[in-house]
Amino acid sequence: MSAKSNQRGAKAPLLGSKIKLKIEKLAMGGAGVARHEGMVVFVPQAAPNEEVLAEVTLAKKNFMEARIVEVLTPGPSRREPPCPVAHTCGGCNWQHLNEDEQRKQKEAIVFETLKKFNRDLEFNYLPIQPSPRVLRYRNRIQPKFKNNRFGFFARNSHQIVETMDCLITEKTLTEHFAEVKNWAAAKNAKDLLRMEMYIAEEGDVRYGLITDEDDGIGFSQVNRFQNEDLLRTALDWAGDHAYEKVFDLYAGAGNFTFPLAQKYAGSEIIGVELNPKLVERARSKIHDKRMTYFMSDVETYMRRASIGKEDLVLLDPPRAGASEYTMQTLAAAQPRKIIYISCHPVSLARDLNWFFAHAQKMGVSYKLDRVQAFEMFPQTDHVETIAELRVDS
Template sequence: MLSRGSQINVTIEKMAIGGAGIARHEGMVLFIPLAAPADELTVEITLKKKNFAEAKIVKILKPGPSRRTPPCPVALVCGGCNWQQITEEEQRSQKQQLVLETIQKFNRGVEFEYLPIKASPRSLRYRNRIQPKFKNGNFGFFARNSHAIVDIKDCPITEEDLTAKFPEVRAFAEQKRSQDLLKLEMYIAEEGDIRYGLITDDDDGVGFSQVNRFQNEDLVATALEWAGDYSYKNVFDLYAGSGNFTFPLAAKYSIATIHGVELNPKLVERAKSRIGNKPIKYFLSDVENYMKKAVIGREDLVVLDPPRAGASEEIMKKLAQTPPRKIIYISCHPVSLARDLNWLFAWAQKLGKSFKLSRVQTFEMFPQTDHVETIAELVVDS
């Protein structure tokens, strides 16, 4: 009988959402951080529940074929990356499999074209925004499952223009002479300059932006391509941020009215400063509240790019009630995507509508981690 502290030998079957490796022992599912597919391991149980357990690696008996030495010397202790011990090719393979399995689990019988994952142009040096910490002279990121700071002088997944500023930002934090934990933000602005500052209760930083600008170009281009060449009357960009999709959509659909909806006032302000005479209307609003009053027609396009938590059942119900011509859903979490699709299909069926999931594709937006970006195209099934 497994209990906390028990040591057993296991083989990793595959990787899980959340980043741990999955193994099984006497019918019990085990989640093991920092594992790699096909690893043969001695592990120690750290948490035991009714239907699963968590464990830590005690010894690698035989490494799986994709296990490697992480490119970052602190990868196994830093909480920033959890897949650096796996080759990039296998990382992409696992993400491709995870997204497919998750969508199918929530939407049994739904058929769609599943395209190969798009590799990131960079597997290292791709992040243009980071949030390091500083306390007691230590500058870096939280250790895994801890608030202890792993002191660093470099971060291999961060663009070099940012890491070159680490000494300057460390000195900036030291000058605060604070005994408290300081949360910092560093990013490459749209103008190309490096900016940094403190994150406080009154200032939560720059707000959401895609951290991999090299891959983001392909993601935006794919969304525009999938949206098609139809002359939409209105284009709704939900969870619009500062306009990552809004402005490219406005450029492509010049005769349409573009509606950007975003809750973060900083992002809305930034977007509005760029609108000029473009036919863009930006709304500072929670998407669910906005959708209660929105009038979406059969000649309209809806693009939504929600946070990791996804949309809501009410939002998907509204989209089913007044179906647009096409929906492009961009997701950063497979579970929330699969759940939202399930809500849409369920409400469409109740309301006598019918949607087709045309195609899905994953994008390697966050190499060295278990996170993945996915784009899905939905059309009214006529």
């Protein structure tokens, strides 16, 4: 049996082969990046600038994946994870890195991803905003229960890693783990139970099952401490212009909508959200005739939206990002300013590519003024990013 060759002529070792690798950096998804005879190798649980002995677990034409067999020379940022189950639990894939390295890698990943999709795009790239808390920051989690085992899924598995604590979760929630485990056990269910626990706006702890009919409370920012900084930045970047209308697309329960309404007292405020639970929660808090909340997916709404040149648009889409139609429609509408908040650098980079390509096609001059990464999810590879687009005058 001969080794397969990639398109550049380098040979990929066979599955199960052990190779020595030098980890260069971390990639989207959290794995370390190394090179072996011209091929890129992705190595989970690696740290930058370390040497490892790794076993090939996947060999494709132009890349490989490998698992660490032994860390030969640890990288300077490698540490023993603070959580005792971090090596097996699927919740945190970067606990083996110190926080400085986590932020450094996220800052680099966001910048490189934006440039990969938009090579000629120039922008002011601000330093990453650290999270006020690196542990005990999550206010919403989804534990699992089966056969009296309570905890979280193991990495790349549906096996439950048992734990009665979670170091990235607020203590207000973890103090209820025993109660929730007993509640789940009392159901005498044979199948896996997926649950959601969260701290409600009123401050009390709530929990329940996630089912096909009920997918939980819907999206909300899980790091309320960092969310304050993100809100402050979004409002600051939006500026002091007297906008005619302010649109909050993918508005959720109004995390940005209500602060925007408070700042822009003379503007019409429009929120657009598909999740009925979140729309109901937002509408229950509206006491201002200037505010309207539409229950709709954003693309459908954009087909009838009337966005003008003196308007502000804020959008905070899910990981999948916005659609090409949505970005093209925004470019054509030419609002005075757009604030885009993203939880996935790839979808942000793609959406910006769609936006600027369509703006150029229409002869509209827009500028990506500034971008900043936010450490919303410490101990994981996930990162929040905020971008400001404005008419280039």
